[in-house]
Amino acid sequence: MTLLEDAASKEPLELFREVTEDSYVDFSWQRRWKEETGGRLLGYFPVYFPEPIAHSLGFLPVNILGASGYIELEKATAHTQSFVCSISRSTFELAATGHLDHFDALAFTNICDVARNLSGIIKRNKPDKTVVYLHMPINNAVPHAKDYLYAEYGRLVEKLEPISGRKLDMEALRRSIALYNEKWELQHRMEQLRIERPWLLPYDEYYYALRAGQLLPVELYVEKMRSFLGEVEKRDRKQQDKIRVLVLGDFCEQPALPLMRAMEDAAYLVYDEAIIGPRWIGRVNEAEEDPLMALVKAYTDNLRPLTTRYHPLIDKQQHIAELVKDLRIDAVLFLVPKFCEPALYDFVIRKLALDRMHVPYVKLEYEESETTFENARMTLETLAESIIFG
Numbered sequence: 107m108t109l110l111e112d113a114a115s116k117e118p119l120e121l122f123r124e125v126t127e128d129s130y131v132d133f134s135w136q137r138r139w140k141e142e143t144g145g146r147l148l149g150y151f152p153v154y155f156p157e158p159i160a161h162s163l164g165f166l167p168v169n170i171l172g173a174s175g176y177i178e179l180e181k182a183t184a185h186t187q188s189f190v191c192s193i194s195r196s197t198f199e200l201a202a203t204g205h206l207d208h209f210d211a212l213a214f215t216n217i218c219d220v221a222r223n224l225s226g227i228i229k230r231n232k233p234d235k236t237v238v239y240l241h242m243p244i245n246n247a248v249p250h251a252k253d254y255l256y257a258e259y260g261r262l263v264e265k266l267e268p269i270s271g272r273k274l275d276m277e278a279l280r281r282s283i284a285l286y287n288e289k290w291e292l293q294h295r296m297e298q299l300r301i302e303r304p305w306l307l308p309y310d311e312y313y314y315a316l317r318a319g320q321l322l323p324v325e326l327y328v329e330k331m332r333s334f335l336g337e338v339e340k341r342d343r344k345q346q347d348k349i350r351v352l353v354l355g356d357f358c359e360q361p362a363l364p365l366m367r368a369m370e371d372a373a374y375l376v377y378d379e380a381i382i383g384p385r386w387i388g389r390v391n392e393a394e395e396d397p398l399m400a401l402v403k404a405y406t407d408n409l410r411p412l413t414t415r416y417h418p419l420i421d422k423q424q425h426i427a428e429l430v431k432d433l434r435i436d437a438v439l440f441l442v443p444k445f446c447e448p449a450l451y452d453f454v455i456r457k458l459a460l461d462r463m464h465v466p467y468v469k470l471e472y473e474e475s476e477t478t479f480e481n482a483r484m485t486l487e488t489l490a491e492s493i494i495f496g
């Protein structure tokens with residue numbers, strides 16, 4: 107049985123869980139995909155990467171989201187400082203120990219200084235590897251931001267074309283954009299479902315379904331996701347007496363699933379920022395004449411706040427106030443990766459808005475190697491009790 111036949115025979119959630127757990131360290135699923143299809147693999151570091159460009163050139167774009175504590179940090183300890191976030195350290199370890207060797211290219215963006223330096227240190231230690239570093243505009247509102255990003259995407263295309271042996275075809279890119287739009291629609295539907303009826307979809311199922319979308323071929327994912335959501339929407343489960351919590355800060359490094367399960371014991375986590383990039387970018391305009399420009403505009407004209415991005419028209423405090431109101435939030439959980447400066451900067455901005463609104467919040471820091479979550483669970487539980495019992 108081929109890999110894709112095997113995947114087609116599996117229940118969606120079984121496939122989502124299997125590919126997620128395989129892609130912490132091994133990536134054997136993607137390796138087999140490459141052997142069987144003759145396609146190319148591109149690994150990209152969070153937060154945002156224009157997946158349709160790689161897809162239209164015959165690549166499977168795969169989000170490298172760190173090893174989530176499943177790898178010993180030996181080489182990373184020798185090559186990186188101990189005071190940087192764990193996703194960057196474990197990603198370096200994956201690269202240095204050969205776990206990313208079957209990726210034909212690795213891509214990074216300038217979300218922060220750590221990500222910037224990570225691409226350089228991997229290139230230095232893996233000189234044969236194609237490493238693409240995309241300089242995204244920092245201020246999307248300046249007049250030249252679009253032309254600048256268009257040129258950056260052109261540079262990405264120039265790096266990928268020789269590896270794939272294909273030239274960028276605008277019609278192929280248009281088809282890829284349409285497929286990724288379908289993926290976004292489905293993930294958005296799942297997001298809405300957790301906002302409206304979080305008791306129907308436990309966090310770990312939501313997370314597997316979300317993460318698999320960055321690991322599987324988009325055609326397969328869309329088909330499985332449609333069937334998964336159809337099943338979830340028919341579930342008949344009872345709502346529990348839990349507060350509604352907004353989780354902020356988990357936009358790049360991923361909190362361990364056991365930590366999120368422990369948090370979910372105490373509250374409904376109705377919205378969070380896990381794997382936010384594709385969700386943030388949203389639907390790309392398929393009617394735009396130049397599909398590459400459509401991808402550029404989806405980034406530069408995007409007025410949804412994103413940690414690490416600046417836009418003079420975006421008021422992050424107003425945004426959090428709207429989120430709290432629209433999602434009927436009782437409390438906010440700032441779940442911040444240890445040593446993540448962008449998340450810590452945003453914490454200060456966001457907490458000021460919550461103080462003004464008298465919305466309760468707690469801040470917890472996490473890292474990939476953590477294995478005990480009791481204190482975190484008790485912290486949120488205490489907050490929940492203080493809200494429920496007044």
Ligand code: SF4
Pocket residue numbers: 191192193194217218219220221358359443445446447448449
């Ligand atoms: S977790 Fe924070 S510091 Fe680390 S790479 Fe991501 S944005 Fe940068």
